[in-house]
Amino acid sequence: MRLERPSMKWKEEHAAYRNEWDEDRMIPSSFNWDEGIPYETYLEELALREAGHGKWLPCTNYFLVDDTQRVVGMIDIRHDLNEYLHQVGGHIGYGIRPSERRKGYATWMLSEALKVTDTLGISSVLITCNEDNVGSAKTIQKNGGIEDGSFTEEDGTVVRRFWIKKD
Template sequence: MDQFKLVEPSLEYRYEYLDMINEWSNTGEKMIPFILRFDCSNFDSFLEEIHKLKTNKDRGENKVNSSTFLLVNNEGRVLGATNIRHELNEQLLKMGGHIGYGIRPSERKKGYASQLLGLALEKARSLEIRSVLVTCDKDNVGSARTILRNNGRLDSEDIVDGVAIQRYWINNNLES
């Protein structure tokens, strides 16, 4: 049985990461989480940018710190990615939430998204995020199921920039 872990992007996973990005790009789909859309042609610069997102105190207006992790199986294959925002601003309360996640196209419908979100919730717990907001497009039934499997409770639906967005809250108590 496969074992999974979350790891921070590093040179060790460079080629696996680039393979995932290439696979995703070939589908023409929007890559989620947003971090997957960053230019990674210079991988060292890409890693520096991710580090700045996590640690930089002078983020600029409407930006928050976030941590990025890759879902890796026991063979070192990168299956997906997650980005955890340390706090929310007004925009992220509407669309985006604390956790964004995605599974590479060839690895979908295997239960990995639920595992990825579960592991991301553990990381959020270590950041002392007790109440986690996760959003998805209303027509993304798979993502909604993933959130529900991780104890998400639908809070509201709204139209944001012409897209129906669902907002789910997950109780992420530290005592768990």
């Protein structure tokens, strides 16, 4: 298992992952893309997002790749928080390919991402999940997340907020 930066090498694997995804929107949302956009364009857009273009704060994205060279997860590490991220999004967003869930991959991927936040000098990492997302809450808690106050979005969605302190 390893984290790999998105690149042309993963074009076919990315398409397979995208086809398998069962939700409307990709999670994390930095990986979201419209059907029909060429992968090359998608990589360019991802690079702009990582640089902090438009509504995006600077971030670093990785694919989680298994030993058979299959992309099984995606993770987005935001270098800072704005008001929205402080309330709802947190520093790190992630998703695991549907067929690969419940194998410990999200837990491991988050632990690797926490090494990256160390290198970025982020001493308190905020990670959030919707209150009905038991799997994500467990993933965060298994990585040392301590629950803070929740936030309720306009549509009534309750977002649980956890801090992982690195001091």
